[in-house]
Amino acid sequence: MKKLLIAFVFCLGVPAHAAVTSSSAFASFNSHIYGSVGFTQGGFAFGADYEMGYHRTFGIGGYARIYSKDTAKGAHGITLAGAFIRPHFHRGSWDFHLTGGFAIQSITAGTTGGKDETALGPALGYAMFYHLKDELSLGLERLDHFGWIADNYKGPTMSDLAFKVRFSF
Secondary structure, eight states: OHHHHHHHHHHHOOOGGGSOOHHHHHHTOSEEEEEEEEEETTEEEEEEEEEEEEETTEEEEEEEEEEOOBGGGTBOEEEEEEEEEEEEEEETTEEEEEEEEEEEEEEEOOSTTOOOEEEEEEEEEEEEEEEEETTEEEEEEEEEEEESBOSSOOEEEEEEEEEEEEEEO
């Protein structure tokens, strides 16, 4: 994961002085919408977040994700919705943030004979974004979900790495 983030930083190739400062861009807007696309063992993963910035250093919001199921690979599918708090650490045009949240997860069994179930549990993640202009940022996010209240899905339920776009208004 660290190698992927480092590669993203170097491959971007945009000088820091050419873009807007991350902290001023984030603080200029109260609302931020994120779109994400990624891959998991089951296939595509799609998602959306809404974050309300309370301060230039953190925001709170909600999110939804859809993870594909693949019975042949034994990968279960998950549709989930949750809430989070997200502290931001700005450095020049870069925005590193952590995500701590809690989600309700509708899990569809990916194995023959498996059981579908609804689970509740925490989500933990981190991301790195580069501000292209005041309203637009691009980045990568790693997000892990866990099941606490479930019969068959306790512990890690899903982990994904996604490409994300942030629109601020």
